[in-house]
Amino acid sequence: MTIDPSKISSSIRPFAMIEKHSALPREQEVLFTMHSVFRIVEITQTPDNSRLWEVQLTITD
16 A cells, blocks of 8 residues: 555544554554545456455545
8 A cells, every 4th residue: 555645634644554563563554544535546356366356545635
């Protein structure tokens, strides 16, 4: 997931990086506020597993 900071209000950040507080420290975890809305950019099937799909999202204002 990629978040473009220029598309987010400068006074409110709708997410927090929480990997320091995670039970799984190797994972890059992000917590989003409940009112966060995303737009689907692309959906692709992974080449290694036909039952697994990758979804690219963009956060909206």
